[in-house]
Amino acid sequence: MSWFGMRASSRGHGRTYMAGGDISFSGTHHHRHEHHRDEGPFQAFFVGAGPGRILIAAGMLIAAAGFTGWASIIFGERSGSSFLGATLPSGVPVGVVYFLGFGLGGVLVAVGSSMAKAALHGGSRIAHYVITAVLLGGSAGGLNLALAGAPLSTLTPSFGPRDAGPVEVVSTSERTGRSGGLIMTVTGIENAGGTGRVHLRVTNNSGESLTLQAALFQLSDAEGRTYAGDHFGSDWEADIGDGATHTGVIRLAKRVVPGAGPMRAEFTTVFGMSVRSIKVTKIPA
Numbered sequence: 001m002s003w004f005g006m007r008a009s010s011r012g013h014g015r016t017y018m019a020g021g022d023i024s025f026s027g028t029h030h031h032r033h034e035h036h037r038d039e040g041p042f043q044a045f046f047v048g049a050g051p052g053r054i055l056i057a058a059g060m061l062i063a064a065a066g067f068t069g070w071a072s073i074i075f076g077e078r079s080g081s082s083f084l085g086a087t088l089p090s091g092v093p094v095g096v097v098y099f100l101g102f103g104l105g106g107v108l109v110a111v112g113s114s115m116a117k118a119a120l121h122g123g124s125r126i127a128h129y130v131i132t133a134v135l136l137g138g139s140a141g142g143l144n145l146a147l148a149g150a151p152l153s154t155l156t157p158s159f160g161p162r163d164a165g166p167v168e169v170v171s172t173s174e175r176t177g178r179s180g181g182l183i184m185t186v187t188g189i190e191n192a193g194g195t196g197r198v199h200l201r202v203t204n205n206s207g208e209s210l211t212l213q214a215a216l217f218q219l220s221d222a223e224g225r226t227y228a229g230d231h232f233g234s235d236w237e238a239d240i241g242d243g244a245t246h247t248g249v250i251r252l253a254k255r256v257v258p259g260a261g262p263m264r265a266e267f268t269t270v271f272g273m274s275v276r277s278i279k280v281t282k283i284p285a
Helices: 041-047 052-075 094-120 126-147
Strands: 006-019 022-035 167-171 175-179 182-192 195-204 217-220 226-228 245-251 263-267 278-283
Touching (some): 094 126, 182 263, 182 278
Antiparallel strands (some): 175 278, 195 245, 217 226
């Protein structure tokens, strides 16, 4: 018989003696109890065996990253106009990526736990390897589509303002560039705290709506340094309708080195049929 994971059995033997009206029994009786406990996912990390434990650790890290990303949307500077946070260049909200990352981490922990226990008991792990390969391959492809050319650092959570501090002017000279019917003017470059900022004015006379994502902006100097745009921290409206003029600020991932001009500012990719990219060159610094 069994109760809640405990199995018990009993057996015995003996002899019965009858003498007159009296009956007596002599013998032995044996009891055996077996206790079985199924290890949970996190216990399997310590008591399991094989590469499943590595998969458990990786799943926990990915889940923690997804949770941290959500926390940055709620408490940090990643918050955008919706509860899902700002939008990636592909149009996918960053909160969706964080949520799927958290879920992927949980699934990897479960698969790793099963794999670690199978290795401990000598079971087959082929199915685990196949599932892991499908999960990781599909996730990598989906992440690449969501980023749409933006660097992976675009997903880095941030909890506090990085541009606090005195302003250091790098350039106040206006320079303009054109590509088709799109006109972009750099009106100033400066540093504040640990980041650089580029002030832009863009006019769209292309005959169609265009999209210029801050994550696809780049500033470069004469000494070979490049400064990537911060998609989340920038004060920038990506969608520009035909005939519209937008002004905004692209925040950079790091400070701009003063005196390293001339500089070049560019959107390496513009989403539209008539314009593919735009740049402004010979910016004094």
